[in-house]
Ligand SMILES: Nc1nc2c(ncn2[C@@H]2O[C@H](COP(=O)(O)OP(=O)(O)OP(=O)(O)O)[C@@H](O)[C@H]2O)c(=O)[nH]1
Ligand SMILES: [Mg+2]
């Protein structure tokens with residue numbers, strides 16, 4: 001993501017400069033000798049908004065953006081300036097705002113610039129690239145450094161297929177994953193952790209009567225985003241972590257019927273400047289159409305190395321024989337359930353659903369309750 005931006009920068013810079021020249025007289029900006037390799041492109045906005053204040057987008061709701069101004073320690077409502085064009089502004093974006101930044105009732109500032117993002121967590125509505133849904137990419141959050149995959153140990157039961165998808169998305173976006181297992185008062189984590197035994201995947205356990213210190217330690221000093229099915233307890237955690245968060249908490253008996261308690265993503269500051277946590281609405285699925293086939297395998301770090309033993313152009317489906325991933329599993333080097341999970345995602349990408357009509361065995365590989 002970042003390197004892509006770097007590659008395109010020189011081109012953008014030239015175009016902007018040409019456009020600037022044709023629109024106005026030369027000024028001192030043009031004659032000032034610039035270093036040949038500026039790290040930032042010049043934008044049209046910059047000269048006009050020298051007074052812009054840096055801010056951090058903490059909530060988005062129907063075209064209104066809540067922006068936190070760290071220097072002033074206050075939140076202001078803002079709209080997008082027209083000059084942003086079609087670029088989306090999402091929670092986690094670092095922006096520049098101008099206009100009324102008092103934050104008083106009825107005031108509205110304008111977002112005039114979005115800073116380059118260090119990471120972008122995206123999900124697609126579908127797995128298959130050539131469907132309308134597959135092309136609908138939704139950026140969940142920008143600049144996140146950690147993806148907290150929240151899974152209940154019971155009620156609703158954990159779905160490793162869903163967790164595996166989140167892991168693929170995290171590794172693809174270069175965001176560190178953390179497995180956060182809630183409702184540890186209702187069931188033990190052994191079975192689930194056994195499935196991830198070969199992975200270097202950090203985890204924390206949470207229960208209502210236990211301390212949250214391990215989670216707080218993992219969140220400290222960075223921007224983390226929580227994802228998980230509806231009813232797993234994301235907002236409950238946020239309310240405990242951030243005492244005045246007042247996030248709505250749902251009733252599990254109504255979950256799975258298309259009802260989600262939280263309706264939009266919100267970033268909240270952890271006490272004592274310990275970092276930021278983003279609570280997101282429960283998702284039913286985590287489509288991966290935006291992830292390349294190569295990245296899909298990198299989402300399975302326990303399997304990926306064995307692909308060096310594959311015959312040239314191996315598609316890893318196991319149908320043509322000789323796949324290094326089969327050899328790894330046969331030699332006891334990886335859990336066959338992990339390979340099955342990878343191949344299920346591979347098949348779904350190709351437009352096949354290998355589990356369609358088959359209910360058994362889906363607990364370990366299923367992801368979408370109610371779908
Ligand atoms: N027993 C038990 N119940 C919990 C725990 N954490 C949350 N709950 C309950 O689970 C239900 C759902 O919790 P929420 O925090 O609303 O779940 P959510 O993940 O934010 O759900 P959405 O906003 O719909 O995505 C509530 O009734 C909580 O009281 C836990 O650790 N143990
Ligand atoms: Mg919630």
Ligand SMILES: [Zn+2]
Nearest residue numbers: 310314316323
């Ligand atoms: Zn292979």
